[in-house]
Structure formats: structure tokens, C-alpha cells
Amino acid sequence: MWRREFLAVRSRLTAGVVEEAGAALAERALELPELTGAHTVAAYVSVGSEPGTRALLDALRARGVRVLLPALLPDNDLDWGSYTGEDSLVRVQHGGKMALFEPAGERLGPDAVTSADVVLLPGLAVDAHGMRLGRGGGSYDRVLARLERAGARPALVVLLYDTEVVARVPAEAHDRPVDAVVTPSGVRRFGAA
Template sequence: MVENPPENGPRSPEKASLRRELLAARRALTDDARRTAARALVRTALALPELADAATVAAYVSVGGEPGTRDLLDALRAAGKRVLLPLLLPDNDLDWAVYEGPDGLAEAAHPGKMRLWEPVGPALGPDAVTGADAVLLPGLAVDGRGMRLGRGGGSYDRVLARLERAGAHPALVVLLYDEEVVARVPEEPHDHPVRAVATPSGVVRFG
């Protein structure tokens, strides 16, 4: 799930510079490297107790150079999990629908934004995410404090704020490549720390 640039609000020059660097590294990955990483990510993510014990997992369909999630979505569903996937709204907020398998996805065009793959089932409303036991977040990096660097669109900042308002406390897990766990990312007041990062080689946890 790619987050798009924000329509308003100031940008952090530090974040923008780091995003460019990380996106360039993703573009440099070969197709074989991406496929290998996606297969390994299934193993490491499914080993997380937060996912093993979850009845409902909010996830996303990877696009572009993002760590692949397609195999993971199918593995979660095969394990009996209810998997929610996002639907991008015109204001960059996210609605949600249940993932019913690969045939239940359709390519969605959003004017001025990257084409995404979204579930075709009934929309459950933006608040559906508050019922998830675990939320898989896209990102570009996470640092040693658990602070996440997103793509800058603000979609998942809204999700995290909605969870906070609802008093919901699902496990927050970011899916990354190994090299994207970094020493530090620029932090802003609205940023929320995450519980863990799953990468192809393992899991990193934060206090």
C-alpha cells in the first residue's frame, strides 16, 4: 500500500532526503531479490506471536518496490485469520474490506496517484481497523526507538490516530527489507512508535 505525498502541511526536509535514499535502494533491487525477500518475510512474520494469536489482521497489498505481501496475505487467510485490506479514499484516509483471496482484488486507479490493488468486497468503514488485533504497516524505515518513516501521504497517520481515539491497542508491525532498520529517522509530534519490525531475516522488537 503506497502512501502518496500529502496534499497540505509542511514537509520535513530530513524525511524527504531519507525517503529519496531509501526509495532509490528499493528500485535497485532485482526481481529475484524481491521474490526471495517476499518468501522469507512470510516465515518471519508468521512466527510473530502477535500474528499467530490474532483473529483479525489489518494488512495491505504491496506495490512497486515494497516488500512483497501477497504470499503473506494468503498465508494469513489460510491460517484462519480475518484479513482486512485498505481502500484509499479521496482525502487519503483509508476504508477497509475483507480479503477474500487473489481473485477478490482489483486494480484501482486514483487520479494523480499510483495504481493500487484493492479488495472488491463491501466497504466496512474507516473504523473497521479499530477491531484488528494486529496492524501491518507499510513504511520505508524504522529506527532503534521503533519510530517509523512512511511515504509521507498521511494515510497511516490517520489510521494510528483513529486507533488512539478509539482506545484500541493492536500490535503495530512494520514490514521492511533488512537494510531499512536504521539508527534513527526524523521524528515529528504526530509520529507513533511501533512494536516490531518483520524483515526477511528476522524480527526486531522495541520496548
């Protein structure tokens, strides 16, 4: 129910609104001290009406940051590859799921994410405690569990629209809070992560 509602709101956004939000999101995110000092950032390429990430990916690269992007595996886990610009992406249709833009080059393995200083997470909402509501596929739950097992402590940042910061989202025992949410209007930090 929750996911359907957030996706329905997103589906009504115009391309212009999505593009404008992506530019503002990049501007706000690039002000984060965690990103200013980052050497490696695990990110993702937004699709459809997700808050746009392309401007942010290119700005990080321009700063000399190594940007890792996910490639969805058949079991919903994520492999990683390097982003070296628009021409390093390939559109991949995953069965009945949505088409994703993934790195076209060498795969670095699921553990490559453990080298990231910051992990930018997609989501549908985040609540007052930093709990993130994802799409429900479990891919990023696996990433967060992998980071925990490896003892890696990157900053966890979710990228959302302003209306997707809510009082509460449903959380399960395995869910982990994020450190911050970036929206087109600003940054909100959470103390729990």
C-alpha cells in the same frame, strides 16, 4: 530527502529479490506470537518494489484469520475491506499516485481497523526507537490516530527490508512508535509502543 533515498534503493531491486524477500518476510512474520493468536489482521497489498506481502496474506487466510485491506479514499484516509484471496483484489489507479491493489468487495468503513488484533504497516524505514518513516501521504498517521481515539491497542508491525532498519529517522510530534519490525532476516521488537 530520506524518502527519496530509500525509494531509490528499492527501485534498483530485481523482481527476484523482491519475491524472495517476500517469502522470507512471510516466514518470519508468521512466527510472531501476535499473528499466531490473531483473529483479525489489518494488512496491505505490496506494490512495486515494496517488501512482498502476498504470501503472508494468503498464509494468514489459510490459518483462518480475517484479513482487512485498505482502500485509499480521496482525502488520503483509508477505508477497509476483506481479503478473500487473489480474486478479491482490484487494481485502482489513484490520479497521479501509484496504482494500488484494493479489496473489490464491500467497504467496511474507516473504523473497521479498530477491530484488528495486529496492524501490518508499510514503511520505508524504522529506527532504533521504533519510529516508522512512511511515504509521507499521512494515511497511516490517520489510522494510528483512529486507533488511539478508539482506545484500540493492536500490535503495530512494520514490514521492511533488512537495510531499512536504521539508527534514526525524522519524527514529528504526532508520530507513534511501532511494536516490531519484520525483515527477511528476522524480527526486532521495540519497548516503547
